[in-house]
Amino acid sequence: MTDSIPASAAYVLTQSIQELRTAIDGLPDEALNWKPGGDDTNSAAVLTTHVLHSTRSWISTAVGAPLPDRDRDSEFQASSRSTPDLLALVDDFGAQILALLNDAGDIDWAANRKAHMRPSPDLPDYVPASFALLHAIEHFGQHVAHVSLTRQLWEQRATH
Amino acid sequence: MTDHILEAARHLVGESLAEMEAAIQGLPVEALNWRPAAGTNSIAAIATHTVLATRLWLRMAMGMSLPERYRDAEFRAQPSDGDEFRQFVQRMSDDCLEALQSAEEVNWSASRETQGRGGDAPPEVAAAYALIHATEHLRGHVDQVALMRQLWEART
Numbered sequence: 001m002t003d004s005i006p007a008s009a010a011y012v013l014t015q016s017i018q019e020l021r022t023a024i025d026g027l028p029d030e031a032l033n034w035k036p037g038g039d040d041t042n043s044a045a046v047l048t049t050h051v052l053h054s055t056r057s058w059i060s061t062a063v064g065a066p067l068p069d070r071d072r073d074s075e076f077q078a079s080s081r082s083t084p085d086l087l088a089l090v091d092d093f094g095a096q097i098l099a100l101l102n103d104a105g106d107i108d109w110a111a112n113r114k115a116h117m118r119p120s121p122d123l124p125d126y127v128p129a130s131f132a133l134l135h136a137i138e139h140f141g142q143h144v145a146h147v148s149l150t151r152q153l154w155e156q157r158a159t160h
Numbered sequence: 161m162t163d164h165i166l167e168a169a170r171h172l173v174g175e176s177l178a179e180m181e182a183a184i185q186g187l188p189v190e191a192l193n194w195r196p197a198a199g200t201n202s203i204a205a206i207a208t209h210t211v212l213a214t215r216l217w218l219r220m221a222m223g224m225s226l227p228e229r230y231r232d233a234e235f236r237a238q239p240s241d242g243d244e245f246r247q248f249v250q251r252m253s254d255d256c257l258e259a260l261q262s263a264e265e266v267n268w269s270a271s272r273e274t275q276g277r278g279g280d281a282p283p284e285v286a287a288a289y290a291l292i293h294a295t296e297h298l299r300g301h302v303d304q305v306a307l308m309r310q311l312w313e314a315r316t
Contacts, residue, residue: 134169137292137296146307152197
C-alpha cells in the first residue's frame with residue numbers, strides 16, 4: 001500500500017513555506033530584526049532562521065537521513081540584512097526540506113531515530129519517526145503563525 | 161498493530177490543547193476580547209476558531225461524521241463570561257481527544273469528504289492530510305494565543 005503520509009506532509013509544508021514567504025515578503029529591512037514585545041520576544045529573522053534549521057533537522061530524523069549540522073543557540077542570535085536575503089534562505093531551506101520528503105521512499109514510522117540536541121535535557125535523544133514528522137510540521141506552523149502576528153504588530157506600530 | 165502516526169498525533173494534539181487551556185487560564189474577559197492591534201483577532205476568536213476547526217479536521221481524519229460549522233462566526237466570538245468560555249474550550253478539546261481515540265488504526269490513504277471549506281479547496285482529501293493539517297493548524301494558533309497573552313500582560 002502506498003504511504004500517503006510523506007506526500008501529505010510535503011503538501012502541508014509547501015503551503016506553510018508559502019505562508020512564511022508571504023509573512024516576510026514586502027517587509028522593510030528594519031522590520032526583520034524588530035522584537036514585538038522587547039527582549040523576551042523574538043524577531044521575524046530569528047523565528048525564520050530557527051524554524052528552517054529545525055524543520056530540516058526534524059524531517060531528516062523522520063525519514064532516516066543524516067542529521068545536518070546545527071547550532072540551535074545561534075539561530076536565536078540571527079539577524080537579517082535584507083528581506084531578499086531572508087526570502088532566499090526560505091527558498092533554499094524550503095527546497096531542501098521538500099526534497100527530503102519527496103526522496104524518502106518507504107519509511108518505518110515505528111523506528112526510533114536520533115534527534116538533534118533538544119532544548120531541554122529532560123527531552124529524549126531518540127524519538128519515533130512518526131513523532132519527528134508530526135512535530136516538524138506542527139513546529140513549522142507554530143512559527144509561521146508567530147511571524148505573521150509579528151508582521152501584523154509591526155504594521156500597526158508603523159502607522160501609529 | 162500499533163498505528164504510530166495516530167499515537168504521535170494523540171501525544172502532540174494533547175500537548176497543544178493543554179497549552180491552549182493554559183494560555184487562557186485565569187484571563188479576565190477583557191483580555192479574552194482584547195485585540196493587540198486594529199485588524200487582528202482576539203484571543204477568544206482565535207481559540208474558538210482553533211478548537212472548532214481542530215474538531216472538524218480530526219473527525220474527518222478519523223472517518224467520523226462532520227459537525228456543523230460556521231467558520232466566519234468563529235472569528236466573531238465575544239464571550240461575556242470567562243469561565244463559561246473556558247468550559248466551552250475544554251468541552252471542544254475533550255471532543256478532539258475522543259475523536260483520536262475512536263479507532264486504533266487508520267487507513268491514512270483513504271479519501272475523506274471535506275465540508276464547507278469554500279474557495280478552491282478540493283471536495284476530498286486524504287485522511288493523512290486531514291490529520292497533519294489539524295495538528296499543524298492547532299499548534300500555530302496555540303502559539304499565537306500564548307504570544308497574545310504575553311502582549312496583554314506586558315500591556316497591563
